Amino acid sequence: MVMVIAVFGASGTLGNSVARALLRDSTHFQVRAVTRNPNNPDVLALADKGAVVIKADMNDRESLVPALKGADGCFVATNVPFSDPMCQELEYQQGECVADVCMAMKVKHIVFNAQSHVSKVIGVKARHYDAKAYINDYMNERELPLTSVILPFAYENFLGEFKPEKYQQHEYTIGIPMGDLPLSMMSVKQLGEAVYFIFCNRASTVGKTFSLVGDKLTIKEIASTLTSHLRPNVVRDMKITLPEFQKQNCLNPGNDDITNMFDFLHKVTQRFSIETSRKLIPDLLTFDQWVSQNRETILKLILK
Numbered sequence: 001m002v003m004v005i006a007v008f009g010a011s012g013t014l015g016n017s018v019a020r021a022l023l024r025d026s027t028h029f030q031v032r033a034v035t036r037n038p039n040n041p042d043v044l045a046l047a048d049k050g051a052v053v054i055k056a057d058m059n060d061r062e063s064l065v066p067a068l069k070g071a072d073g074c075f076v077a078t079n080v081p082f083s084d085p086m087c088q089e090l091e092y093q094q095g096e097c098v099a100d101v102c103m104a105m106k107v108k109h110i111v112f113n114a115q116s117h118v119s120k121v122i123g124v125k126a127r128h129y130d131a132k133a134y135i136n137d138y139m140n141e142r143e144l145p146l147t148s149v150i151l152p153f154a155y156e157n158f159l160g161e162f163k164p165e166k167y168q169q170h171e172y173t174i175g176i177p178m179g180d181l182p183l184s185m186m187s188v189k190q191l192g193e194a195v196y197f198i199f200c201n202r203a204s205t206v207g208k209t210f211s212l213v214g215d216k217l218t219i220k221e222i223a224s225t226l227t228s229h230l231r232p233n234v235v236r237d238m239k240i241t242l243p244e245f246q247k248q249n250c251l252n253p254g255n256d257d258i259t260n261m262f263d264f265l266h267k268v269t270q271r272f273s274i275e276t277s278r279k280l281i282p283d284l285l286t287f288d289q290w291v292s293q294n295r296e297t298i299l300k301l302i303l304k
Helices: 013-023 041-048 061-068 087-105 127-139 156-161 188-200 219-230 242-248 255-267 274-280 287-293 295-303
Strands: 004-010 027-036 051-055 075-078 109-114 145-148 163-166 171-174 183-186 207-213 215-217 234-236
Touching: 004 013, 004 061, 013 041, 013 188, 027 041, 041 051, 051 061, 051 163, 061 087, 075 087, 087 109, 087 163, 109 127, 109 188, 127 145, 127 255, 145 188, 156 188, 156 287, 156 295, 171 219, 188 274, 207 274, 215 219, 215 287, 219 234, 219 287, 219 295, 242 255, 287 295
Parallel strands: 004 027, 004 075, 027 051, 075 109, 109 145, 145 207, 171 234
Antiparallel strands: 163 171, 183 215
C-alpha cells in the first residue's frame, strides 16, 4: 500500500532531506511537498522527482487542510528566525496549528522535529529549543500518534555561523563554548533516512523519541579533525568561555538563546545514542567522514 506523507518545510534543509528520502521509494510513499513558496528551486526539484507540491502556510489552518486531508502521515519541522521578537510564540503557534489540523484530518502518524526544555530545566530561555519542546508537549497532550526526533548540533553549522575564523596566515579558530565536554553532532541532511525508517516501522516507532547523533567530539578533537583535512591550514580551539561567547556575539539576534543552549548542554546529560542512530541511518556519517566529503566547500569558505 502506498502511504501519502505530507512533508512540511520542503524547501528547508530538514524537510527537503525527508522528502528526498521518501521519494526514493515510490513503491511505498507518495510525497506531498508542503511549502509557502512552490517556486523555490529545491521544491521544483522535488516535483521533478514525483512530489506533489502544495502551497500552505503553517500559520493558516485553512491552508493546511488540503495538505493533510487524506494523508497517512506527515513530517513537521517548525522554525521562526530570532530576528522576530515573538519567535517562540510564533513557532509554537505553527506547531499548534499543524497539530490541530492533523487531529481533525485523523492523520495516522506524525513525525516531529522536537527539542528539549531549556527554560523548565535550567531556568533560562533558549527560544528555538523551548518552542519545539512545548509543541511536542501539546501533541502528546492531545494523544496524537507521534514520533519525536531530536537533533544535535549540525555538522553543517561549520559551513555557516560556526565556520573556522581566520586568526593569521594558515591558522583558524573555532569559537564554541563547550570547554572539554564532548559536543553531540550529526549531518542534519541525513535526517531523511531516519524519518524513512520511522514511517516504514510505524508500529514500533509511534510514541517514541529518537535522539539522533553521528559523533561526539570535544572542540579540540573537532579542530584536529578539520586540520587533518585542511592542511596546510591549522584549526585550533579558541577555548572560549560561555561569558566570553555571550559578550563576543552580543549584537546578534538570538545570542542569549544560543548561549543558553550551550549552558544547557554543559549542565544536562544528553541521551544521544550513536548505536540507535545507526539502526535508523545505516550509513551514518562520522564528523571525519563529513569533513572529508565537504573539504572543498570548507576550503572555499575559509580562504575567500
